[in-house]
Amino acid sequence: MNLRHVLTVCRKELSDGFRDRRALLSVLIGALISPLLMGVLFNRLAVEQRSSREISVPIIGRQYAPILVEWLEQQNGVETVEGPADPEDAVRTRKVEFVLIIAKDFPEKFRESRPAPIQIVADSTRQSGRAKLQRLRTLLTRFSAETGSLRLIARGISPGIASVLRMEDIEVSSAQQRAALIFNIFPMFLVLAAFMAGMQIATDSTAGERERGSLEPLLVTPVRRGELVAGKWAAAVVSAAVGITMSLFITSGITLSIPLEDLGFRVRFSAFDGLVLLAALFPMVLLGPAIQVYFASFAKSFKEAQSYMGLLILVPMLPGIMTAFVPLGNRPWMVPIPLLGQYSLATDIMSGRTPSVFSLLLAATSATALALFFVALTTRLFSKEKIIFGR
Amino acid sequence: MIRTEGLRKNCGEVPAVGGISFTAPDGAITGLLGPNGAGKTTSLRMIYGLMKPDAGRIEVDGVAVLENPQAAQSRMGVLPDVAGLYPRLTAREHIHYFGRLQGLSGDEVERRAEHWIDMLDMRSFADRRAAGFSHGERTRVALARALVHEPQNVLLDEPTNGLDVMSTRTIRDLIRRLKEEKRCVLFSSHVMQEVAALCDRIVVIAGGRIAADSTPEELLAVTGKTTLEDAFVALVGQAPAHFV
Numbered sequence: 001m002n003l004r005h006v007l008t009v010c011r012k013e014l015s016d017g018f019r020d021r022r023a024l025l026s027v028l029i030g031a032l033i034s035p036l037l038m039g040v041l042f043n044r045l046a047v048e049q050r051s052s053r054e055i056s057v058p059i060i061g062r063q064y065a066p067i068l069v070e071w072l073e074q075q076n077g078v079e080t081v082e083g084p085a086d087p088e089d090a091v092r093t094r095k096v097e098f099v100l101i102i103a104k105d106f107p108e109k110f111r112e113s114r115p116a117p118i119q120i121v122a123d124s125t126r127q128s129g130r131a132k133l134q135r136l137r138t139l140l141t142r143f144s145a146e147t148g149s150l151r152l153i154a155r156g157i158s159p160g161i162a163s164v165l166r167m168e169d170i171e172v173s174s175a176q177q178r179a180a181l182i183f184n185i186f187p188m189f190l191v192l193a194a195f196m197a198g199m200q201i202a203t204d205s206t207a208g209e210r211e212r213g214s215l216e217p218l219l220v221t222p223v224r225r226g227e228l229v230a231g232k233w234a235a236a237v238v239s240a241a242v243g244i245t246m247s248l249f250i251t252s253g254i255t256l257s258i259p260l261e262d263l264g265f266r267v268r269f270s271a272f273d274g275l276v277l278l279a280a281l282f283p284m285v286l287l288g289p290a291i292q293v294y295f296a297s298f299a300k301s302f303k304e305a306q307s308y309m310g311l312l313i314l315v316p317m318l319p320g321i322m323t324a325f326v327p328l329g330n331r332p333w334m335v336p337i338p339l340l341g342q343y344s345l346a347t348d349i350m351s352g353r354t355p356s357v358f359s360l361l362l363a364a365t366s367a368t369a370l371a372l373f374f375v376a377l378t379t380r381l382f383s384k385e386k387i388i389f390g391r
Numbered sequence: 392m393i394r395t396e397g398l399r400k401n402c403g404e405v406p407a408v409g410g411i412s413f414t415a416p417d418g419a420i421t422g423l424l425g426p427n428g429a430g431k432t433t434s435l436r437m438i439y440g441l442m443k444p445d446a447g448r449i450e451v452d453g454v455a456v457l458e459n460p461q462a463a464q465s466r467m468g469v470l471p472d473v474a475g476l477y478p479r480l481t482a483r484e485h486i487h488y489f490g491r492l493q494g495l496s497g498d499e500v501e502r503r504a505e506h507w508i509d510m511l512d513m514r515s516f517a518d519r520r521a522a523g524f525s526h527g528e529r530t531r532v533a534l535a536r537a538l539v540h541e542p543q544n545v546l547l548d549e550p551t552n553g554l555d556v557m558s559t560r561t562i563r564d565l566i567r568r569l570k571e572e573k574r575c576v577l578f579s580s581h582v583m584q585e586v587a588a589l590c591d592r593i594v595v596i597a598g599g600r601i602a603a604d605s606t607p608e609e610l611l612a613v614t615g616k617t618t619l620e621d622a623f624v625a626l627v628g629q630a631p632a633h634f635v
Contacts, residue, residue, distance in 0.1 A: 004491075004494075005492060008488070008491040008492055009492075012477075012480075012484075012488050015480075015484075016477055016479050016480060019479040020479060212475035212476070212477070212478075213471075213473035213474065213475030214474070214475035214476060214477060216441065216471040216473060216474070217469065217470075217471055217474050217475075217489075217533065217536065217537060218492075219441055220439050220440070220441065220464055220467065220469040220471070220537075221464065221465075221489060221492040221493055222461045222462075222464050222465040222492070222493065222494065223492045224461065385441070385442055385443070388441055389436070389441075389442075
């Protein structure tokens, strides 16, 4: 293998590729998907989290239960307002999220220490107000329990008798781990950026070369098939590397600008973690373009190749979606499997654990070997007369 | 010098070339003449090492193409029948790219590119991108990049096909010049006047076989015709449409 030939081919494909507006665009779009989606996702979460703590409770019949209203107003982030005239209609038409109705006989029942009737009008099919409604329910349950305890104490009875269970939620997942659940999608977007960025050069340098009829003169030069394919692959790899690095930097910038601490996420993602993440995912920068170059070489035209690329884009998404929604966990057996291994290491890094050098190397070796295997397959394709002359 | 012996090639079940042997000597222009589909392109493709013959032997300056394709290819400059360009590269960049692939150093590549830009009258479009090139401009670029390493053997597959008078003339001048430089020029054509005007030897191919291999004068004498066109028609007519 003459390295000079490989470099010459790689340099030509890169300068050719980066004069192509489509190639630049796909690098850019690939790099922007992640920061845009992550930004939107975190912003939404931030808004929801903040707004569920601050609730405004429309109350009808507040004059019947001044004790309850006063207690509610003492709670942090709660304000009460006058309820609408037609509560059901107001909820149905989404003017308000819920309405608390205090019945006329509340004072009488309350005084007699009998269950005092209140009503909550709400639409359970609505996603947006669910957190707020939950907060209101919790508050009312607490008021009920506290007042009940006081009544028992007044009668000389231990309030413990009325409480059969003492429930306590113990949150096991750390804030870091909860953040990681969202961050789990991030590595997938990075690999997606690499696939998007490598795609144009991979197709233009293979299917495009065949379509234009420039392959035949090229193969008559003393450059070997292996050198030619290696050069084209290398050019796509450079493009993919640019894409993934851009994506990482832009996403980091955007994520840092969102006050994740407010969300209860302790994000400890240092520059070092970023580098380790890049190192863990880098084998995909080798493998993605290798697969793309191979499949694009089958295509007689640029258009045909692009339809193959559309399908290949799904490859990095499949395990990504699975680990994000059905946590496969990180099993040791995943590490040597290309793609799964990279994602499993990335998940570790995103949740604040640095994987061992051995597992990084193991995952990188198997993915790189697979990439080289595809390069070898492509080299064999380029020796076939059907590929050279079949146009 | 190019020598072929008993070249055979089947394209699927159909025989495309059925035993072609000829020699194209140095310092001479050899024309491969034949009707469309006679096997000219297939023969050339085998000679420049991109198609494997089913049988036969090919030597370029004594280097066996089948055993040592890279060494043989570096002794050849080839203009294939389809010679596409890269639309986003300039004419000069095309020549540079192929020069480097031929193993020339940076300075050498620059020098040769300049030489060919002058030689093929490409100055006016040398630094323009190939996207809008005319057929004549494209052919010149393809020729320049094929000859950048100044190969001893030059193979041209229908080089003047579809060209205007000016471009055709440039290419004919080039071919004559290559002959003066004692190079071996082998080109295929189905245009009679061109072959008559240029060639020292004519190899007539019909139905995948050699129908004649001689000088233009001998060709007339053998067939007893007065024009090369009549001689050609007589020769092609004799050849079996297909062979077994």
